Amino acid sequence: MDPYHELNPQVSKQCESLRDEAHRFAAEVMRPGAAAIDRLDDPRSLTAPDSPLMQVFKAAYGLGYHSAAIPTHLGGLGLSPVGVHMLLEELGWGSAGITLSLVASSVPAMAMIADGRPELMETFVRPFAENRDASWIGCWALSELRHGSDHFLVGSDEFRYPTSGAQLVARVAGPDYLVNGSKASWITNGGIATHALCSVAIEPSKAAQGFLIIPLNLPGVSRGEQPRKMGQREMNQGALMFEDTRVPRHFMLKGEGFELEVVRMLAYAHSCMGAVITGTARAAYEEALEHAKRRRQGGRRICDHQLVQERLFEMFTEVEACRALSRAALIHNLEAATPSLEAAIAAKSYCTRTAFRIADTAMQLFGADGFTAGNLIEKLFRDARLSTVEQGTNEVLALAGARRIL
Ligand SMILES: Cc1cc2nc3c(=O)[nH]c(=O)nc-3n(C[C@H](O)[C@H](O)[C@H](O)COP(=O)(O)OP(=O)(O)OC[C@H]3O[C@@H](n4cnc5c(N)ncnc54)[C@H](O)[C@@H]3O)c2cc1C
Structure with missing residues (x-):
């Protein structure tokens, strides 16, 4: 346990009790859950509503751990940065795979908070942050079959289209974007997420890219292959496919580029x-x-x-x-x-x-x-x-x- 936390004036009593609660949760719920999942042969079994993964997720959501960094006025726990760090370290001690899945779930909400538009807060962020039964799960999707590292080389030629050809494309169609293409099988929570923050190339130019929030219950969305991995097997992953999926244009993040x-x-x-x-x-x-x-x-x-x-x-x-x-x-x-x-x-x-x-x-x-x-x-x-x-x-x-x- 973090031996010097008491010397840090930023660390309040609230953080300490949160850390102790998180440690108990990691020891009693996450480690046994992760060990049971590690022994499963078929990764697709993680997506069932009563799977060992979903049971741990529901328990973690019940404690609000998925919304640790989201401010209280938007329904989150609103922990201080030190509190968020303590929580993640304790949960990571219990299971890296499940904790990183919880972080991935929060990424679309954090991106929308940076965007700041009230309609996104009410449509996605607040319902996600206030959710306590893991029926709102997010994911973020950069990786595509032909683009792994490219998307992480921010600022490079590889990062920018059109030279390399995007595989997920959004075309303006009246009040919507019409989305076609796919994201790689490595998307964390890909088999269980309810909404995704997807990087897309925007037609007609394809030189323009954006982040589109896509509810995954829309017509034309399907789920693909789920990899069987050597480690972090308690993390669900899976491909996302889109065929003429209509997404409202205001679900595209705006502002910063x-x-x-x-x-x-x-x-x-x-x-x-x-x-x-x-x-x-x-x-x-x-x-x-x-x-x-x-x-x-x-x-x-x-x-x-x-x-x-x-x-x-x-x-x-x-x-x-x-x-x-x-x-x-x-x-x-x-x-x-x-x-x-x-x-x-x-x-x-x-x-x-x-x-x-x-x-x-x-x-x-x-x-x-x-x-x-x-x-x-x-x-x-x-x-x-x-x-x-x-x-x-x-x-x-x-x-x-x-x-x-x-
Ligand atoms: C557990 C796990 C969870 C993941 N979760 C997500 C997720 O939630 N969302 C998401 O979008 N993606 C996710 N990914 C995908 C992950 O981001 C990619 O696997 C990673 O970026 C590497 O891409 P790649 O596997 O295609 O390897 P490649 O890009 O094919 O790279 C292969 C090798 O070539 C090297 N290489 C490639 N390009 C260059 C270059 N320009 N210069 C020098 N060396 C280079 C790499 O270092 C690597 O050693 C996840 C992956 C894993 C394993």
């Missing part, structure tokens, strides 16, 4: 991911620490061997660094008028890289025991590995970050 909207969205998503994966890193460190205190070799507990002590303290240091970096990025990106995508990328890529390194070291400390199916450390290792590609590969994000500091 597409590039800045992507920057704002990714600054939020990457900062949150840093916090969530700090929880995963801490979980791996704690597993290693407990194992090292328990397991005896050479007549001593393995934590009494100096080389093991050095590795444990290195892990402790790295968790502290993850927390500090991701917390700073999240505070900035929830508070400042101008987003810092570079700070968010630094947090996302450092925390995911570090979590994977910690999980790898922890596996080594477990010896053969670590490789047995059903051992938590083995799952954390798989979950952390995925995070280095999720939401943009760390290499590509470094290129996007470099563009912003040069």
Whole structure:
């Protein structure tokens, strides 16, 4: 548990009790739920209304965890940035996959809040934030079959159409957009979401892009393939397909321009991911620490061997660094008028890289025991590995970050 929180004057009693409640929820609901889902063979079984995933989602929504960063006047929990960070770290400790799904669910609402139009607040944001039975689930969709990294290289030629050809296109048709095309099978919540924030190319030019909010119960919407993954298997993902889907024109985000909207969205998503994966890193460190205190070799507990002590303290240091970096990025990106995508990328890529390194070291400390199916450390290792590609590969994000500091 965050050992220095009491030294931070920003951390109120309210945050502390929230963190304790979140930790109980992560331990008693999320970890067992995620472990049960991890053993399922068919990812499509997650979309059933009574699936283990939906049960955890309903419980999390019941506590308002999906709307942690949304202000109270719009129906959210309205936590301070430090409170949001604490919550995400605790939930990430319980399950990275489910927590990142909850974050993904909140992304369309956060983008609409930045847009600011009252009709979007009443049509989507408030019903989503006030929802307590997970019947409002959001997702955000940049990735397409032929465009993975391209969409994360903000500011580059690859990022801009028309050179590479968009696969989801919106054409003006009277009061609506007529939407045709598809989004990749990697869209988090793709099989369960009720509404999506989709990047689209706008015809006739295709040079123009925008973010369109698409209710997924509209005629012409269908769901596609759901990948079977090595890690974060408790996260539902799936393709979205659109055929002559009519979407009201005022559901297109306005104002800041597409590039800045992507920057704002990714600054939020990457900062949150840093916090969530700090929880995963801490979980791996704690597993290693407990194992090292328990397991005896050479007549001593393995934590009494100096080389093991050095590795444990290195892990402790790295968790502290993850927390500090991701917390700073999240505070900035929830508070400042101008987003810092570079700070968010630094947090996302450092925390995911570090979590994977910690999980790898922890596996080594477990010896053969670590490789047995059903051992938590083995799952954390798989979950952390995925995070280095999720939401943009760390290499590509470094290129996007470099563009912003040069
Ligand atoms: C668990 C998970 C959840 C996800 N959730 C979402 C979601 O909710 N919404 C969404 O839109 N997407 C989502 N994605 C998709 C994710 O954003 C992409 O997988 C990621 O951006 C990488 O794209 P790709 O898989 O197509 O790899 P590719 O783009 O094909 O890249 C393959 C390799 O080439 C490298 N590469 C590619 N282009 C360049 C370049 N220009 N310069 C240098 N190297 C390059 C990459 O670093 C990588 O190593 C998710 C993915 C995962 C794994």
